[in-house]
Amino acid sequence: xxxxxxxxxxxxxxxxxxxxxxxxxxxxxxxxxxxxxxxxxxxxxxxxxxxxxxxxxxxxxxxxxxxxxxxxxxxxxxxxxxxxxxxxxxxxxxxxxxxxxxxxxxxxxxxxxxxxxxxxxxxxxxxxxx
Amino acid sequence: xxxxxxxxxxxxxxxxxxxxxxxxxxxxxxxxxxxxxxxxxxxxxxxxxxxxxxxxxxxxxxxxxxxxxxxxxxxxxxxxxxxxxxxxxxxxxxxxxxxxxxxxxxxxxxxxxxxxxxxxxxxxxxxxxx
DNA sequence: CTAGATGCAAACGTTTTGCAAATCT
DNA sequence: AGATTTGCAAAACGTTTGCATCTAG
Numbered sequence: 664x665x666x667x668x669x670x671x672x673x674x675x676x677x678x679x680x681x682x683x684x685x686x687x688x689x690x691x692x693x694x695x696x697x698x699x700x701x702x703x704x705x706x707x708x709x710x711x712x713x714x715x716x717x718x719x720x721x722x723x724x725x726x727x728x729x730x731x732x733x734x735x736x737x738x739x740x741x742x743x744x745x746x747x748x749x750x751x752x753x754x755x756x757x758x759x760x761x762x763x764x765x766x767x768x769x770x771x772x773x774x775x776x777x778x779x780x781x782x783x784x785x786x787x788x789x790x791x792x793x
Numbered sequence: 794x795x796x797x798x799x800x801x802x803x804x805x806x807x808x809x810x811x812x813x814x815x816x817x818x819x820x821x822x823x824x825x826x827x828x829x830x831x832x833x834x835x836x837x838x839x840x841x842x843x844x845x846x847x848x849x850x851x852x853x854x855x856x857x858x859x860x861x862x863x864x865x866x867x868x869x870x871x872x873x874x875x876x877x878x879x880x881x882x883x884x885x886x887x888x889x890x891x892x893x894x895x896x897x898x899x900x901x902x903x904x905x906x907x908x909x910x911x912x913x914x915x916x917x918x919x920x921x922x923x
Numbered sequence: 924c925t926a927g928a929t930g931c932a933a934a935c936g937t938t939t940t941g942c943a944a945a946t947c948t
Numbered sequence: 949a950g951a952t953t954t955g956c957a958a959a960a961c962g963t964t965t966g967c968a969t970c971t972a973g
């Protein structure tokens with residue numbers, strides 16, 4: 664049997680599903696530990712990886728800092744604000760990528776896209792700083 | 794004055810320019826230390842970051858493992874082989890991305906694309922394994 | 924009963940940092 | 949001379965691992 668239903672695993676899954684802010688492992692761990700001080704960070708990491716492998720959650724690799732985790736498992740892109748570091752979901756159809764064939768014998772199996780820029784909140788702050 | 798012309802900085806720049814295999818900091822360091830045993834890894838890191846900031850080389854963030862460095866500074870995408878980990882330049886026009894406007898007030902300033910798959914070499918090895 | 928999961932602490936790989944000494948300009 | 953850069957070692961950071969213990973099925 665693989666995939667036992669431990670309290671820890673349920674907690675990790677529930678916590679990721681409840682946090683819609685693309686948290687990293689540490690934020691998920693902190694949220695869990697608040698109510699369950701006995702849970703260890705290693706277990707959180709192990710379960711995040713396992714749940715991501717199983718497709719129950721998604722691991723989002725970002726170009727700066729720790730990996731984020733996403734309760735959304737459907738295909739969508741992310742926008743990272745270079746000011747505050749927050750990750751945003753790109754609206755459906757915001758970015759469209761097409762492979763135009765010639766990859767010189769390299770088989771493309773996955774495409775990772777990250778839109779980097781400035782979020783509305785940080786744009787506002789920048790303006791008011793002037 | 795910013796940007797002194799130290800031997801170490803020249804070495805880092807020359808070494809990156811001479812290695813066309815998308816090396817990581819450690820590989821660049823090893824290549825330098827071979828002939829200049831006194832150079833420290835911290836200096837290599839500091840210069841790689843500085844040269845990348847100045848646009849003389851490019852830092853390529855990949856979704857697995859250490860950052861790579863690229864002598865090419867022109868805009869192009871990369872393909873990462875999940876078998877051997879090597880990075881390949883995507884031929885011009887291999888991938889085409891278009892922003893279709895609606896990013897909900899988020900200003901996109903940069904688009905990072907990584908094509909993940911299997912390189913020709915590793916495809917060949919896989920077949921002969923069967 | 925036992926394969927699988929946990930907690931802990933220690934190790935890991937990558938990168939940055941504090942500081943005194945050295946070096947460019 | 950003076951600001952910048954270096955080397956070194958130590959720390960930071962995010963993540964994984966070894967191992968003895970525990971637990972779900």
